[in-house]
Amino acid sequence: MAQMRMRNAKGGNSSEIEKKIKRKCPETELHLAWLQTAPGLLLVTLLACGTSLWLYLSTADADITETLVGRGELVSPQPRVFAVPCSEDYDQHKRFPGCTPQKCGRAVTDGLVSREEAQALRRLAERGLALAGSEGGASILDLHSGALSMGKQFVNIYRYFGDQIGEVFTQEDFRLYRDVRRRIQDTIAQTFGLDVSLLFLTKPTFFSRINSTEAKTQHDEYWHPHIDKVTYGSFDYTSLLYLTDYGTDFTGGRFIFMDKDGNRTVEPRAGRLSFFSSGSENLHRVERVAWGTRFAITVSFTCDPAHAIADPSLAAV
Ligand SMILES: O=C(O)CCC(=O)C(=O)O
Numbered sequence: 001m002a003q004m005r006m007r008n009a010k011g012g013n014s015s016e017i018e019k020k021i022k023r024k025c026p027e028t029e030l031h032l033a034w035l036q037t038a039p040g041l042l043l044v045t046l047l048a049c050g051t052s053l054w055l056y057l058s059t060a061d062a063d064i065t066e067t068l069v070g071r072g073e074l075v076s077p078q079p080r081v082f083a084v085p086c087s088e089d090y091d092q093h094k095r096f097p098g099c100t101p102q103k104c105g106r107a108v109t110d111g112l113v114s115r116e117e118a119q120a121l122r123r124l125a126e127r128g129l130a131l132a133g134s135e136g137g138a139s140i141l142d143l144h145s146g147a148l149s150m151g152k153q154f155v156n157i158y159r160y161f162g163d164q165i166g167e168v169f170t171q172e173d174f175r176l177y178r179d180v181r182r183r184i185q186d187t188i189a190q191t192f193g194l195d196v197s198l199l200f201l202t203k204p205t206f207f208s209r210i211n212s213t214e215a216k217t218q219h220d221e222y223w224h225p226h227i228d229k230v231t232y233g234s235f236d237y238t239s240l241l242y243l244t245d246y247g248t249d250f251t252g253g254r255f256i257f258m259d260k261d262g263n264r265t266v267e268p269r270a271g272r273l274s275f276f277s278s279g280s281e282n283l284h285r286v287e288r289v290a291w292g293t294r295f296a297i298t299v300s301f302t303c304d305p306a307h308a309i310a311d312p313s314l315a316a317v
């Protein structure tokens with residue numbers, strides 16, 4: 001009973017207040033009535049849409065993605081070059097005149113490695129990785145050090161498989177790797193205006209195989225943003241040679257430059273080479289692979305002779 005009374009009293013109070021408001025501002029009612037007419041509804045709809053669009057654009061800005069090179073394009077013979085100002089990272093390392101990046105940027109070419117060569121390199125990677133592979137979604141094979149993902153860790157193929165490795169890889173495989181490495185080195189030197197003899201292959205250099213299997217260890221988490229010069233130390237110029245096609249062999253797995261004003265992507269394609277200066281001007285990540293298998297090789301170069309490595313070879317066996 002008491003509650004009923006209270007509700008009645010409250011109801012009485014609120015209608016009193018409404019009456020007072022209407023008495024003080026009769027135009028409020030008029031405005032509300034006008035909004036229910038056809039032009040009024042149109043105006044309300046336009047205002048609502050405008051506000052949503054503004055909200056969308058102002059929050060989506062940071063995620064705007066520009067495709068630098070799409071899967072369907074063929075960039076050949078000259079690389080497509082995108083200049084970016086060099087970061088100060090290189091000041092914290094010893095400088096090597098004629099090599100240390102003074103011009104920074106990224107470039108992509110489809111004219112350096114043929115689809116057939118890419119396929120031969122992919123077969124090489126498949127054969128090597130078939131010997132073991134990670135339990136999670138990312139496996140690597142480093143022909144220089146011999147590191148191969150196995151379960152949750154790595155083994156050294158040269159030690160673990162001994163002479164048998166000569167039955168998995170041929171001299172021709174290593175010749176092809178060497179030949180492609182030389183062409184990449186020449187192209188990097190030409191594009192960045194370097195003396196090619198001052199540029200050296202550095203480690204790690206590895207084949208990667210990525211699929212959508214759930215990560216089991218940190219080694220499987222390939223998608224984190226990173227700076228190669230920070231992650232790998234010796235890198236001055238990074239190159240990535242893709243061995244499979246985005247959209248056909250796999251989905252997701254695009255390469256993403258994470259610039260302050262938005263993302264810029266490179267869509268992998270078999271035989272496509274992407275290369276860039278390794279400092280923080282080229283912060284990047286790999287989009288998670290959603291479906292299929294992505295193969296690539298990371299081949300990188302240093303200006304510091306102390307970090308130079310020899311080409312991988314079967315002589316290591
Ligand atoms: O495979 C890629 O596209 C990128 C790999 C990468 O960022 C790296 O090896 O440092």
Ligand SMILES: [Fe+2]
Nearest residue numbers: 226227228284
């Ligand atoms: Fe990287």
